[in-house]
Amino acid sequence: MVANPVLVDSSYYIGLAREGRDPLRELAVVGAQRDVATCGAVRCEVARGIKAEAVLGRFRRAWDVMMYVPTDNRLWSDVEQTLWQLDRQGVCLPLPDVVIACCARRIQAVVLTFDQHFQAIPGIRAVGEIV
Numbered sequence: 001m002v003a004n005p006v007l008v009d010s011s012y013y014i015g016l017a018r019e020g021r022d023p024l025r026e027l028a029v030v031g032a033q034r035d036v037a038t039c040g041a042v043r044c045e046v047a048r049g050i051k052a053e054a055v056l057g058r059f060r061r062a063w064d065v066m067m068y069v070p071t072d073n074r075l076w077s078d079v080e081q082t083l084w085q086l087d088r089q090g091v092c093l094p095l096p097d098v099v100i101a102c103c104a105r106r107i108q109a110v111v112l113t114f115d116q117h118f119q120a121i122p123g124i125r126a127v128g129e130i131v
Contacts, residue, residue: 005035005067006130007104009113010045010096024062030112030130037067039103041096069103078102082121093117 008027016023027036043063050056069075079095079102086093094117101121104111111118111126118126 003034004125005037005107005109006030006112007037007039007069007100007107007109008042009100009111009115009118009126010042011115012112013042013046014049015114024058027062034130035067037069037103037107037109038063039069039100040071041099041103045096067107069107071099071103075099075102075106078105085122086120091120093120097121 008023013023016026030036046059047056050059079099082098082102083093083095086098097115097117098121101111101118101124103109105123110130111124112128112130113126114128115126118124
């Protein structure tokens with residue numbers, strides 16, 4: 001049985017970096033056992049906080065070989081519907097989190113995150129670590 005892919009949320013990258021840990025090194029361990037995925041929202045959120053161009057290049061090279069979830073019209077419709085449903089339930093979440101969640105849902109991925117918002121999104125399995 002093949003394990004579901006892991007879509008890594010920006011909070012995971014940022015949280016590990018703030019702790020002085022190398023997120024790419026830790027993801028290499030995860031990637032040895034299952035596919036690691038990214039999407040445009042994660043790349044943009046993480047890249048904007050990277051100060052050194054050489055470090056950004058390292059992250060870009062890693063992202064370029066990950067499974068990539070494109071944001072086409074069908075995905076944006078899913079985001080729109082998910083936001084609408086959550087809002088009707090009184091749950092107001094940041095747009096980037098819902099985009100990332102819909103990307104994960106599209107490929108049936110587990111979301112690797114430190115952000116609790118993902119727990120409120122239907123159809124999402126969010127974890128703080130992969131064991």
